[in-house]
Amino acid sequence: MKNKYVFVTVMLAVLLFLSVGLTKIYVNHEEENKSEEYTVVTSFYPMYIAALNIVGDCENVKLENLSEPQTGCLHDYQLTPADMQLLSTADAFVINGGGIESFLGEVAEQYPDLKIIDASERVDLLEDNAHAWMSITDYMVQIETITEGLSELDAEDAGTFLANAESYLNKLQGLKAQADEVKQFTEGQNVVIFHEAYEYVAEEYGMNVSYGMDLDEERQVSAGEVAEVVRQVKEGGVKVILAEELYGKDMGDTVESETDAKVCYLDALVRGEYEADSYLNAMQNNITLLKEAFADEKDY
Amino acid sequence: MTEFFTAWWQYGFMRNAFLAVMIITPLFGLLGTMIVNRKMAFFSDALGHSALTGIAVGVVLGVTDTNLSMVVFAVIFALLLNKISSKSTASTDTIISVFSSCSVAVGLAILSKGGNFSKYSSLLVGDILSITRREIVYLIVIFAVTLIFWAVAFNKLNAVSMHRTLARSRHIPAALLENLFAVLIALIVMLSIKWVGILIINALLILPAASSRNLAVNMREYHFFSILFSMFSGILGLIISYFTNVATGPMIIIVASVIYFVTFAYQKAMHGN
Numbered sequence: 001m002k003n004k005y006v007f008v009t010v011m012l013a014v015l016l017f018l019s020v021g022l023t024k025i026y027v028n029h030e031e032e033n034k035s036e037e038y039t040v041v042t043s044f045y046p047m048y049i050a051a052l053n054i055v056g057d058c059e060n061v062k063l064e065n066l067s068e069p070q071t072g073c074l075h076d077y078q079l080t081p082a083d084m085q086l087l088s089t090a091d092a093f094v095i096n097g098g099g100i101e102s103f104l105g106e107v108a109e110q111y112p113d114l115k116i117i118d119a120s121e122r123v124d125l126l127e128d129n130a131h132a133w134m135s136i137t138d139y140m141v142q143i144e145t146i147t148e149g150l151s152e153l154d155a156e157d158a159g160t161f162l163a164n165a166e167s168y169l170n171k172l173q174g175l176k177a178q179a180d181e182v183k184q185f186t187e188g189q190n191v192v193i194f195h196e197a198y199e200y201v202a203e204e205y206g207m208n209v210s211y212g213m214d215l216d217e218e219r220q221v222s223a224g225e226v227a228e229v230v231r232q233v234k235e236g237g238v239k240v241i242l243a244e245e246l247y248g249k250d251m252g253d254t255v256e257s258e259t260d261a262k263v264c265y266l267d268a269l270v271r272g273e274y275e276a277d278s279y280l281n282a283m284q285n286n287i288t289l290l291k292e293a294f295a296d297e298k299d300y
Numbered sequence: 301m302t303e304f305f306t307a308w309w310q311y312g313f314m315r316n317a318f319l320a321v322m323i324i325t326p327l328f329g330l331l332g333t334m335i336v337n338r339k340m341a342f343f344s345d346a347l348g349h350s351a352l353t354g355i356a357v358g359v360v361l362g363v364t365d366t367n368l369s370m371v372v373f374a375v376i377f378a379l380l381l382n383k384i385s386s387k388s389t390a391s392t393d394t395i396i397s398v399f400s401s402c403s404v405a406v407g408l409a410i411l412s413k414g415g416n417f418s419k420y421s422s423l424l425v426g427d428i429l430s431i432t433r434r435e436i437v438y439l440i441v442i443f444a445v446t447l448i449f450w451a452v453a454f455n456k457l458n459a460v461s462m463h464r465t466l467a468r469s470r471h472i473p474a475a476l477l478e479n480l481f482a483v484l485i486a487l488i489v490m491l492s493i494k495w496v497g498i499l500i501i502n503a504l505l506i507l508p509a510a511s512s513r514n515l516a517v518n519m520r521e522y523h524f525f526s527i528l529f530s531m532f533s534g535i536l537g538l539i540i541s542y543f544t545n546v547a548t549g550p551m552i553i554i555v556a557s558v559i560y561f562v563t564f565a566y567q568k569a570m571h572g573n
Contacts, residue, residue: 004515008525011562012532015555019536020304023543084313110311 037062038154041090043101046133046269047119047146049279051094054147056164056276058157064090065274079103087111092153094146096120098130117149131197133269135204136176136283140169171280178287179204185294190236192229192261194243194251197268201242205290210236215247226254233259240293244268264293308542316431317495317548321534323439324492325504327446329530331485332509333522334454338461342393343381344485345502346400350377351493352407355420360410367435367490374486377403382482386475426497426549428541435491442487449484453477458519496549504549507556508533514563529559 039062040055042048048065055061066083079087087093087107095101097118107114119142123132132138147165151158187206193199194215202209211232213225229251232238238261243252245265252263266289267282308314335344351370354377358369381399385392411420459467460474467474485505493501512525537552544551 007566008515008528011559011566012528015532015558016536019540019555023304023540027543084311110313 038092038157039064039090040092040094040150041066041086043093043095045271046139046279047094047096048274049269049276050119050133050139050143050146051150052274052276053168053279054143054150054161054165056160058160058164060157061154079106084110087114090114092117092150094119094149096130096133096142098123098125098132099128100130115149115153117146117153119146121145126199126203129196129199131200131268133279134197134200136172136179137204138200139279140172140176143169143172175280175283175287178284182287182291182294186290189240189294190238192233192236192238192241192255194241194248195268197244197270198242198266201266201286201290210238215244215251226251229255230258233261240264242266262293264289266290304539304543308539313428313431314538314542316433316436317428317538318535319436320431320439320492320495321538321552322531323436323443324488325508325530325534326527327443327488328492328504328534329508329512329527330446330450330523331488332505332507332530333512333526334457334461334481335485335505336509336513337458340485341502341506342396343482344489344505346381346396346403347374347378347486347489348493348498348501349400350374350403350407351490351498352411352420352423353377353403354407354490355423356407356410367438367494370493371487371490374490375483378482378486379479382479423494424497424499425547426493426495426500428495428538428548430494435494438491442484442491446484446488449480453480457481496552497547500549500553503553503556504530504534507553507560511556511560511563514560514567529556533559 038060040051041064042051043066045065048063051063055063064086066079066086088111090111092115093107094117095104097120101107104116108116120130120132120138122145123138123141125132132142143165147161151161154161183205189207190210191198191202191207192211193202193209194213196212196214199209199212201207211229213229233241233255241252241255241261241263243249243263243265244267248263248265252265255261256263266286269279269282272278272282309318335341350373354370354373355366357373358366361369363369377399381396384399385395456467456472457477459470459472460477464474489501489505492504496504508530509522509526511529512522515525516522533552533555537555538548540546540555541548541551
């Protein structure tokens with residue numbers, strides 16, 4: 001009778017010690033694999049590309065992105081345990097800011113010591129809209145802000161960061177010059193946009209947004225809204241609609257067949273290749289598309 | 301050693317998870333004893349699978365808190381199962397299997413619409429981050445309800461499961477008790493399924509009680525060991541999963557399984573059969 005209780009106590013104690021021991025061995029083993037690198041974590045795609053260009057091939061810095069939502073934009077994204085653990089190893093966390101990272105409160109609560117670099121700190125954000133990277137001008141400010149933030153936190157590599165940022169900013173300057181050329185066609189034009197992010201495009205190119213709707217993964221459009229868009233396009237003399245291919249295609253096709261307006265599918269830069277030049281290439285593409293869309297209109 | 305018990309305490313989600321484990325594992329141990337006695341293991345398994353349908357129904361109806369649709373669906377499902385298995389002539393395990401696969405199919409069909417199932421795949425293995433303050437409040441309520449039910453009805457329920465006709469002759473409302481019991485299981489399974497995971501939640505109900513059966517010689521011991529094993533594997537599994545980056549549900553089950561095998565071996569060694 002008593003034997004049983006002794007047996008249970010011994011069994012549980014042995015299990016406890018075994019698991020503590022094995023876990024310790026496992027954890028120590030893990031730690032050995034960790035090097036002394038400075039870890040920078042970015043919140044999502046455009047921030048990762050920005051940081052990638054600043055960090056460059058700096059060997060002492062490890063750059064990681066949070067695991068991506070499959071749908072692109074970060075709205076309503078929930079952190080996974082892997083994200084939490086990634087952040088626990090992070091020395092700096094680069095975010096776009098302006099409320100896109102809705103999970104930021106959670107992060108700040110869990111890791112009060114984590115250094116957060118808000119890229120949009122010095123950007124004049126539009127109301128309720130933080131897609132600032134869509135404007136080359138604002139993006140350049142973001143690059144400067146991230147570079148400053150990182151240099152402050154990791155003074156050893158500050159020189160490399162500054163040099164990398166400078167060469168990247170030069171390339172962006174080139175893009176900006178092209179965009180300014182296109183601006184002569186776009187200035188003062190009325191446009192309809194199908195994604196919040198394009199408000200920044202409109203701002204940069206001096207266009208007036210006569211109607212905006214935010215089409216994304218969770219959005220179902222009602223017949224009334226379609227009618228409203230068509231009405232706006234006809235009444236406002238809108239020639240071009242800015243949309244995102246993935247979520248705006250159906251709506252774009254409908255409006256194109258109902259009106260004379262042309263739909264220009266721009267890249268909103270929330271997903272793509274994880275390469276340093278991704279932003280440059282995508283933006284270059286966007287400029288070409290805008291130029292085609294608006295310059296053609298002039299010929300009529 | 302002390303680090304093992306303290307390092308994770310600084311994280312809010314670990315504290316929530318710890319609280320949830322402290323509340324839910326004794327309940328699993330308690331209800332498990334009766335589930336094992338009444339040979340309802342398959343029943344609770346089917347119930348766990350119905351969570352998928354519950355969530356799907358919630359998604360279709362546009363309910364923001366899928367917990368609610370899950371619980372409502374599971375309660376209906378449990379009552380229906382009870383009713384049909386007491387009426388029909390086909391054997392109970394066939395009926396449960398039909399119900400279980402049917403509800404899983406409906407759930408999968410709805411949730412996988414548009415190739416979006418990956419959004420819900422965390423349900424299968426459980427996600428510890430899904431434990432929120434609100435869920436803990438739910439758990440405390442259900443904890444209290446279960447304790448009251450157990451204190452009032454355990455003896456009667458036990459009588460029903462031993463000899464239904466005899467129990468009826470003593471004016472014990474057998475059907476009512478059985479239904480209440482099924483509803484309780486449904487509630488507890490649904491409230492913990494998001495972090496334990498559909499695939500393994502049943503093990504958490506069955507393993508502690510089964511291990512306890514290897515050792516216990518009376519009802520009191522049976523309950524005591526079951527709750528002890530359940531809490532022990534819950535807490536240890538949670539802490540190990542934190543340090544080893546493994547999903548929590550599976551880790552708890554692994555600890556519980558080890559306990560089962562050790563007690564099984566002990567019983568064989570002591571009693572020889």
